[in-house]
Amino acid sequence: MDVASRRTPLILCLLLAAVCGSALGLGEDLDRPLIGAPGAPIRMVESDPGLKKVLDFAEERYNLGSNAMHIRRVSKIISATKQVVKGIRYTITVELSNTQCKKSSMLRTCDFYSEPQKLKTEVCLFEVWDIPWQGTSTLLKQKCQPAVELHPKVTNYVDNPPSASSPPLQDSVELLGQFKEFMVKYNKVYSSQEEADRRLRIFHQNLETAEKIQSLDQGSAEYGVTKFSDLTEEEFRSTILNPMLSQWTLHQTLKPAAPARDPAPASWDWREHGAVSTVKNQGMCGSCWAFSVIGNIEGQWFLKNGTLLSLSEQELVDCDRVDQACRGGLPSNAYEAIEKLGGLETETDYSYTGHKQGCDFTSGKVAAYINSSVALPKQEKEIAAWLAENGPVSVALNAFAMQFYRKGVSHPMRIFCNPWMIDHAVLLVGYGERKGVPFWAIKNSWGEDYGEQGYYYLYRGSNLCGINQMCSSAVIN
Structure with a gap:
């Protein structure tokens, strides 16, 4: 490098x-x-x-x-x-x-x-x-x-400036073509030529970043252009991710879940059993915590009542008085808020807007409820066994590798995916192997045009990215 x-x-x-x-x-x-x-x-x-x-x-x-x-x-x-x-x-x-x-x-x-x-x-x-x-x-x-080297090239001084002979950014026909393709694919429109030029520079930097992430990955993942390729690191962090998840002092202690009765089968996928709704999109709002919890409750409700409902994340964004809506939240708070409210409305009755508004909850429209919530053990084999027996699980992780993920099993170097710097909540729906490589199947909330039809696949077996640190589930009696 x-x-x-x-x-x-x-x-x-x-x-x-x-x-x-x-x-x-x-x-x-x-x-x-x-x-x-x-x-x-x-x-x-x-x-x-x-x-x-x-x-x-x-x-x-x-x-x-x-x-x-x-x-x-x-x-x-x-x-x-x-x-x-x-x-x-x-x-x-x-x-x-x-x-x-x-x-x-x-x-x-x-x-x-x-x-x-x-x-x-x-x-x-x-x-x-x-x-x-x-x-x-x-x-x-x-x-x-x-270190993993991509294009080794070294100078004698850390602060050596870029070569004056480097071709100007605007002269790169290939880069402009990639950027135009990106704009068309993701329907990007910028307010001025100045803003478009700025986004092009960010896009160029992000291409280099994706290359370096690719060089560091130890799995089969492919990284490259995604819908987030024109966002700076600060924009992505502040509008998509959820730094509250790392504030351990704010977490409520949930009672431990009863262990699974049987060992985990070799593989399991709740999508194949009807317990997972379609992939949703949180938009430019750090509400992943709400999507993670709602996805878990949708699965629990299906397993108890035989009906898969699409429930309202917006109700949590608006009515959870403890969490911070688009600025982040904690699953433990969300469970408690749902219990206090008396239940959840459907997505149809309380649709998602992607920004906080006044609480418009109507008790007469409650379609699902929960009775309590539990924390799962932190051993991946026990998590897998519990998931296969009890349904999709609300989890959180360090989202280091996710911004430019396109497909495959992601396996960031552990030193670069610190397990206690968790910043994104998702839904664990299954697990298995690809060509002998164990993975977790993770339902994300960034739309179906992200990753593999909205899913992210993470290496399983080494507590990677803190995937085991914050596993929880609602309980419906």
């Missing part, structure tokens, strides 16, 4: 940014809370005065513990956050590459090798606890693994 290209905003959301971090740079607008609660992680910009200190400290500790002959330096900053916890806890993900300086040398400037095969680049996660008033720093965690 080009070291200089890290200045390009990328939507990899690699470690702590959930789907929306920069793969090769930190961006210019990220110095704000990731979650919003006091003490929550805050993204760092490169100008943060503490970042260089932490990078130097992490480099020093890495090189002291390494058996390599040459000094390694940070060649790319992938993501960085800080959190105030009796000091400052830094979490940084970087690429480290070989320099031409041996450890025994006293040189102050160490250039990177120009030959890609000598770089031996690694992706490393460092957690550092710094107590400024005591003048102490502690390395809490170091985890490294070989």
